[in-house]
Amino acid sequence: MAILPIIADSTDELTAIFKDLHSHPELGFKESRTASIVADKLRSYGVDEVHTGIAETGVVGLIHGKGKGDRRIGVRADMDALPIHEESNLPYGSKNEGVMHACGHDGHTTMLLGAAKHLAETRDFNGTAVLIFQPAEEGLGGARGMLAQGLFDKFPCDEIYGMHNYPNGQPEKVGICKGTAMAGASFFDIRIQGRGSHAAMPHQSRDPLVIGAALVGQFQTILSRNLPPLDSCVLSVTEFHAGSAYNIVPDTATLAGTIRYFSDDVIALVESRMKEMCDGFAQAYGVEITLDLRNVFDVLINDAELSDAYLDAAADIVGKENVSGTDEPATGSEDFADMLKVVPGSYCKLGHSGTVGLHNPSFFLDPEILPVGASIMARIVERRLAA
DSSP, rough: OOOOOOHHHHHHHHHHHHHHHHHSEEETTOOHHHHHHHHHHHHHTTOOOEEEETTEEEEEEEOOOOOOEEEEEEEEEOOOOOOOOSSOTTOOOOOTTTOOSSHHHHHHHHHHHHHHHHHHHHHEEEEEEEEEEEOSSSSOOHHHHHHHTTTTHHHHSSEEEEEEEEEOOOOTTTTTBEEEEEOHHHHHHEEEBBOOOOOOOGGGBBBBHEEEEEEEHHHHHHHHTTOOSSOEEEEEEEEEESSTTEEEOEEEEEEHHHESSHHHHHHHHHHHHHHHHHHHHHHHOOOEEEEEEEEEEEEEEEEOOOOOOOHHHHHHHOOOGGGEOOOOOOOOOOOOOHHHTTEEEEEEEOOOOOOTTTTTTOOOEEEOGGHHHHHHHHHHHHHHHOO
C-alpha cells in the first residue's frame, strides 16, 4: 500500500470529516451543510477557485498545477444521503431521523477532499484539476442539474473520473468494467381509476386492485416473451397502494417501479409494451389507466483506454495485484453516466470490509478506505496531467 504522504498524514482529519458527514446526512438538493463544509475545507486547503450553488448545492473547486499545460482533469464525488432510518448502531450514526448515508456518499465526498488537500499542496502536475462535488445522485437528477447549468461550459474537462465504495469484504480491491458498465434506469408511476363499491357487492365495482394485480403479472411477460433472450433488462414493480377498509372495494390503485436496461432499443421496446398493456387493460376493464414513464439514469459507459489509465493510477496505490479491468456489468444505476455522455472517462469500484449491501439500514463504510480512495483520486490527476 502506497498512500500519498500528505493524505496519510491527514487520515485523522479525513476520518473526522467522514464521521461528521455521516452523522448529519442530507437528502438530494438539500445538502446545504455538507456543501458549506466542502467549500470551507477547499478554501482552507488553498484551492485556487471555489464555486458554490451549482444545481442548488453543488460545489466545484479548481486547482492549477505548477506547469502551464491547458489540459483539465475532472474528478467527481456525490454528496446526498437516502431516506432510510439508520440501524447501524455506529457511535457516529445519523442524527437526522429517517435520513442515512447508506450508499457511501459521505465517504466519496471525504475522499475527494483528501485528494484536494494533496493536490493543492503539491501541485505536481501540468494543467488544472477540476473537483466536482455533486448533489442529488439518488434518482433526483443532480448530474443533469449541474449539466443544465453549464458545468462543462464553465469548467471544461478533457477527461472525468468517478469512484464508488463497494462492500464486498475485499479491502483495497479496485475494479472497473470497461465499456457498458452500469444500467440506465427509468422510473414509472401508474394510476388506475376504477369504481368503488361495497366489498359484499363487488359486481357493482370496477376493481382497480384486481386490475393492478393482473397488470403487475403481465409486465413480467414483457421480459420473458418480448425481449430477445440474450438482452438484459430488469422490470420491478416496487409500490402498490390501494384500499382503506376491510369492506370497501377502492376507487383507485397506484403502482410504481423501475426499469433497468443496457441499450436504447431495449428500453424503447419495454416502454412501448407497458403503454400498450395499460391502454389494453383500460379498454378491457372499462377504467382509466394513466402511465407516467421518465428516464432517470443513462447507461454508464466507461472509456476502455481511460479505464486502463485509471487502473494504472490505482495500481500505484494498492498494487497491480489488487486491480482488475474485467468486472461484470451491474444492473444498478449511477448518474455519473450523464457526465460520461459529455466527457470521456471512467468509473471504478473500491472494495472495503463489511458485506452489508448498499441502501441497507445497517450499511457500514469502513473508514480505512478513505485515504486509499483519496490517493487514487489524486494520482489519476497527477498521471493524466504529467509533465
